[in-house]
Amino acid sequence: MKKSASATLVVAVSMAAVWSASFVAPRAEAPERQQDERPFDQTISAHALDLFAKGRRTFRFDTFGDEHFWGDTLKLHQAIEGARFGGVGPGLSPAAALGAGLKVDSTALPQALIDGILNGTVNLNDPANTLALLRLNAVLGVVPIGATSNGGLQSVGVTCALCHSTVDDSVAPGIGRRRDGWPNRDLNVGAIISLAPDLSTVAALLQVDQATVRAVANSWGPGKFDAELFLDGKAFRPDGKTAATLIPPAFGLAGVNQHTYTGWGSVPYWNAFVANLEMHGSGTFFDPRLNDAAQFPVAARAGFGNVRADEDKVTAKLAPLHFYQLSIPAPAPPKDSFDRRAADRGRTLFEGRARCSTCHVAPLFTEPGWAMHTGDEIGIDNFQADRAPDHRYRTTPLKGLWSHAKGGFYHDGRFATVLAVVQHYNETFTLHLTDAEMNDLAEYLKSL
């Protein structure tokens, strides 16, 4: 990955050279201006490269100091290392870690270790090997902090990559090259949180006991997390199902105005929100909407609307992090993953009779502007919309849909397949589509 990183940068630098070269000729008659402008053009290009590189590092490796929460407070590292290394319990083996959906970056592993994993000489049931993988910075989004005299960790932190990255499984299932921005729909965040030996802080925040916190976290299931739980304390929907939502992609977001399923704000808004309030990093966050004690009793009680840490480890990283995320394109579908002719027919329906493109406007596949709708407009309940300040759902950008079919579609995965989504719209909008037409529309969705 390091190699391809510098390759990308080289390409970008030479592109910058091409751009400035193409501006030299027309400006030749006005040399004074050229002298003034060219250096600033270069300043811009250099700035772009700098933001990109810093943002990627932040996305993958920065904990914003959240080890204070995950390690020092919840003591998650003790459950990972196990009693043998100074922690508690049996420890988390690599097999169990992969089973919980954690991913391993194969480019961080020495070849001997990859060989050992493939030929079975590396024991994937031994937590010592999880510690070894962590020390190689190979477990996506999990950052080991320090070392104790008996070989354990002093603490552990998490990064954005934990939930918003996967790997391409090129070495083995769960082990391969990074895919930044892809939602990890295998990751059982709740199961990992409930491993933590001390959830008293979370229990106190939510005014429940630790057993309840564990039961709630365990109710989320793979690929889901509840970003609003720490605000409103609502763990379950009125129908008794979990209130958690699917982890969304962090790719294909450039040009999209509102982010999150319910349009809390833009990427930099949400990044500040997550880094401070979800990951529990150390930073600054301001949003007086969270002072509304009726809608957000937990947040209002805890003062989440105005957070000021002694040391701000978040704010300086927001610009590069924003830039990097906007650089991540939605991945193109594999060649033979959909029926091209059906998809072409489906596109005509999408833009015509089925009226999809009134909201999903190509090529963003959301509305340019204020892309917010009530549950009524799309034929669903308002439970999740009502957990956000705008009480609405944001039109989801649809590119790269094929890459996150696992877990289903819509914010809570209520539709298992894209065909089920189409069937839902067919009923809600009384479109009178035939089965063949619905299938065409589904093929089109898979082609995006």
Ligand code: HEC
């Ligand atoms: C514990 C898992 C988890 C972690 C860690 C996490 N996120 Fe998320 N992220 C989510 C979930 C779940 C949502 C959906 C929230 C919602 O809509 O209510 C989300 C939403 C988003 C969105 C909105 C996507 C869209 O379609 O508009 C972006 C962007 C994002 N996260 C970026 C980040 C960044 C950057 C970080 C690190 C600072 C981060 N996330 C850390 C789980 C996570």
Ligand code: HEC
């Ligand atoms: C009134 C605006 C509107 C129209 C019209 C509309 N959508 Fe949507 N679409 C939305 C909103 C809002 C969501 C988010 C729903 C949620 O997450 O609960 C969404 C979500 C989706 C999703 C799920 C994406 C994901 O990642 O989970 C798909 C697929 C989709 N729409 C396809 C279509 C198709 C196909 C049509 C035409 C038949 C259509 N939409 C018409 C607003 C619209």
